[in-house]
Amino acid sequence: MKNSHSRFVRRAVLSCIAAVALFPTVSSAQTSSEALQWRASIYGWLPDMNITTRFPTGASGPSIEVEASDALAALKFAFAGTLEVSNGRWGAFTDVVYVDVGGDQSNSRDFTIGSAGLPAGITVDADGDIKTWFWTLAGTFRISDTPRNSTELMFGVRMLSVDQTLDYSINGDFASVGLPERSGSAEVSATNWDAIIGVKGSATLSENGNWIAPYRIDVGTGESKLTWQALTGVGYVFDWGSTVLGWRYVDYEMEADATFQTVGFSGPFLGLAFQW
Numbered sequence: 001m002k003n004s005h006s007r008f009v010r011r012a013v014l015s016c017i018a019a020v021a022l023f024p025t026v027s028s029a030q031t032s033s034e035a036l037q038w039r040a041s042i043y044g045w046l047p048d049m050n051i052t053t054r055f056p057t058g059a060s061g062p063s064i065e066v067e068a069s070d071a072l073a074a075l076k077f078a079f080a081g082t083l084e085v086s087n088g089r090w091g092a093f094t095d096v097v098y099v100d101v102g103g104d105q106s107n108s109r110d111f112t113i114g115s116a117g118l119p120a121g122i123t124v125d126a127d128g129d130i131k132t133w134f135w136t137l138a139g140t141f142r143i144s145d146t147p148r149n150s151t152e153l154m155f156g157v158r159m160l161s162v163d164q165t166l167d168y169s170i171n172g173d174f175a176s177v178g179l180p181e182r183s184g185s186a187e188v189s190a191t192n193w194d195a196i197i198g199v200k201g202s203a204t205l206s207e208n209g210n211w212i213a214p215y216r217i218d219v220g221t222g223e224s225k226l227t228w229q230a231l232t233g234v235g236y237v238f239d240w241g242s243t244v245l246g247w248r249y250v251d252y253e254m255e256a257d258a259t260f261q262t263v264g265f266s267g268p269f270l271g272l273a274f275q276w
Contacts (some may be wrong), residue, residue: 022119035257039084039241043271045248046075049101050264051130055166055186076100080269086140093154093200095136097250099265102129107171122172132265133161134250136218147209151201154218158196158227160252162260165188190260194227194253196220202235211236214244226253233269241274 080097103129138156169183198218206213212235219228233246245268252263 014159014275019228025121035087037086037275038266039273039275040082041241041271041273042079042081043242043244043269045078045080045097045099045265045267047078047099047248047250047265047267047268049075049099049130050262050266051132051162052162052261053164053166053188054259055164057190058240080271082273084140086142089142091140091152093140093156094139095134097132097134100129101131101132102127104128111231119173121197122170125169125171126166127168128163128164128166132163132263133159135159135161136196140200143199144201147204149203151199151200153199154196154200154216156196157222158194158218158220158225160194160263161190162263164260178200190259192223192227192254194220194222194224196227205234211235212237212242212244214246225249225255231269235273241272244271244273245269246271 076096076101080095082093082095084093085091104123104125107123108126135157136158138154140152140154142150142152144151162197165185165187167183167185170179196218197220198216200214200216202212202214205213213232214235215230215232217228217230219224219226221227227250229248229250230246231246233244235242235244235246248269249266252260254260254262
């Protein structure tokens with residue numbers, strides 16, 4: 001899995017470098033109208049979650065590590081929207097995503113206390129909640145504009161904000177796991193800013209131009225060791241805009257000492273886009 005992940009990231013980076021290399025070869029005959037063009041979209045996203053969190057239990061106690069996909073994976077609410085503006089080849093783009101997940105488990109063993117799993121005979125009751133924001137803000141430059149495909153280079157920043165709470169209770173001999181109390185509550189949060197570069201665009205799938213395949217991919221780094229995302233789908237264009245059904249993946253690789261060890265969301269989305 002790690003090798004596959006690394007190969008994908010390398011391909012993504014090479015794609016971005018190739019996009020930059022296209023700058024000198026863009027034909028001036030493809031220049032678009034100088035009028036301002038706006039596009040807004042709103043869509044629902046139903047992602048699976050991969051977040052591993054290290055919760056402190058006090059100065060004298062070990063941390064509790066929780067894999068939310070196993071213990072607390074219940075989607076409460078998700079929202080996503082974008083706003084784009086362009087003038088000729090140049091433009092700006094912003095994308096906001098909010099995901100709220102939580103849940104509870106009784107007699108679970110999907111936890112790690114300290115550096116090891118739970119001892120035999122020990123289970124945990126837990127109730128938790130995770131609120132996550134992704135915010136992307138980028139400038140864009142159109143590097144390809146043909147009847148079959150339109151592609152833009154993206155360059156900007158992405159913010160990740162995660163707030164997570166955990167209420168837990170140890171069942172069994174809690175002293176054997178080194179915790180000072182049988183039950184407790186912990187809250188952790190983190191905000192990361194990363195510079196990103198990528199490409200976004202849309203390919204035409206039919207002769208009349210009604211069927212399209214939008215796509216976006218970017219990679220970045222900064223306060224995170226590495227972040228990348230990819231989305232694609234199939235849509236249909238109307239006079240007022242378009243509708244799209246697709247898949248989106250967002251992944252973060254954190255530093256070794258970070259509270260959040262892994263952050264990843266993957267799942268289908270359905271959206272409406274309006275343009276004027």
